Amino acid sequence: MSVSARILDGKATAATIKQELTERVAKLKAAGHSTGLGTILVGNDPGSAWYVGGKHKDCAEVGIESIRVDLPEETTQDELLAKVRELNENPDCTGYIVQLPLPNHIDQDVILEAMDPAKDADGLHPMNLGRLVANVNRPMTSPLPCTPLGCVELLARHDIDLTGKHVLVVGRGVTIGRPVGLLLTRRDVNATVTLAHTGTTNLDELLAQADVVIAAAGSAHMIKTAKPGAILLDVGVSRVDGKVTGDIDPALYEVASWISPNPGGVGPMTRAMLLNNVVEAAERNAAN
Numbered sequence: 172m173s174v175s176a177r178i179l180d181g182k183a184t185a186a187t188i189k190q191e192l193t194e195r196v197a198k199l200k201a202a203g204h205s206t207g208l209g210t211i212l213v214g215n216d217p218g219s220a221w222y223v224g225g226k227h228k229d230c231a232e233v234g235i236e237s238i239r240v241d242l243p244e245e246t247t248q249d250e251l252l253a254k255v256r257e258l259n260e261n262p263d264c265t266g267y268i269v270q271l272p273l274p275n276h277i278d279q280d281v282i283l284e285a286m287d288p289a290k291d292a293d294g295l296h297p298m299n300l301g302r303l304v305a306n307v308n309r310p311m312t313s314p315l316p317c318t319p320l321g322c323v324e325l326l327a328r329h330d331i332d333l334t335g336k337h338v339l340v341v342g343r344g345v346t347i348g349r350p351v352g353l354l355l356t357r358r359d360v361n362a363t364v365t366l367a368h369t370g371t372t373n374l375d376e377l378l379a380q381a382d383v384v385i386a387a388a389g390s391a392h393m394i395k396t397a398k399p400g401a402i403l404l405d406v407g408v409s410r411v412d413g414k415v416t417g418d419i420d421p422a423l424y425e426v427a428s429w430i431s432p433n434p435g436g437v438g439p440m441t442r443a444m445l446l447n448n449v450v451e452a453a454e455r456n457a458a459n
């Protein structure tokens with residue numbers, strides 16, 4: 172008899188979080204504080220345009236105003252910097268994101284560093300990443316990267332305790348792989364973390380030992396083995412024949428105890444955490 176993994180339902184969890192945020196936005200509004208998310212999109216990538224559209228739809232659902240800036244592919248770095256400074260100064264914009272990836276002629280790091288760290292809704296400004304490195308123990312008072320937050324929140328809301336668990340992160344990208352380990356090793360989560368990447372030579376050995384796997388490599392179905400009863404988060408996104416495909420081989424549904432599917436797992440949680448970052452920034456503004 173085969174037993175199937177239980178589902179870490181990101182879509183349903185994100186809906187609950189959005190419900191909670193709706194109340195917080197209404198409370199801010201009643202006290203005279205508006206909440207607004209800005210997005211900057213450069214170029215015509217259909218995937219990126221779809222993601223940005225989704226963020227504006229989410230905002231409308233929870234009562235957050237949104238400001239959309241769409242720029243042509245040929246936009247120069249200086250023109251983009253001017254837009255970034257505009258949103259830094261715009262009082263209607265509580266937080267904003269610059270949709271990644273940017274065209275090759277623009278230096279992503281220069282753009283991220285030009286953002287006001289207090290308005291960095293993605294938590295990717297080096298000051299905010301630095302605060303995550305520096306702060307092991309105290310509550311965070313600065314924005315954190317949305318996908319790592321989404322992973323931790325998805326587990327917490329299914330009452331999965333990571334204390335003492337061995338978490339294997341696969342992938343070393345700046346948006347997920349690198350920051351998620353910093354979040355998981357804070358004292359309030361207390362996991363033990365291994366970071367694997369394309370230079371790792373014993374991935375299957377590590378997978379056989381891991382209690383939890385966060386698969387964020389972006390390589391379709393590359394995770395083909397797991398410890399029986401492991402908890403698997405399928406974060407990586409590839410498109411195979413036009414279909415969203417995760418990093419985790421579907422055969423592992425018969426091995427794991429819990430799986431976050433893709434789509435329907437960490438993706439919707441990422442969007443909910445972006446809204447959460449904007450609302451928290453608005454609440455911090457209101458308190459000052």
Ligand SMILES: Nc1nc(=O)c2c([nH]1)NC[C@@H]1CN(c3ccc(C(=O)N[C@@H](CCC(=O)O)C(=O)O)cc3)C=[N+]21
Binds near residue numbers: 268270293408438
């Ligand atoms: N500055 C910046 N911030 C980002 O947060 C950011 C970015 N750039 N660039 C691209 C990635 C990708 N990303 C996703 C968000 C939601 C889903 C999502 O909700 N997906 C749905 C549907 C997927 C589908 O059907 O296409 C799901 O997983 O169920 C996926 C991927 C945010 N990113």
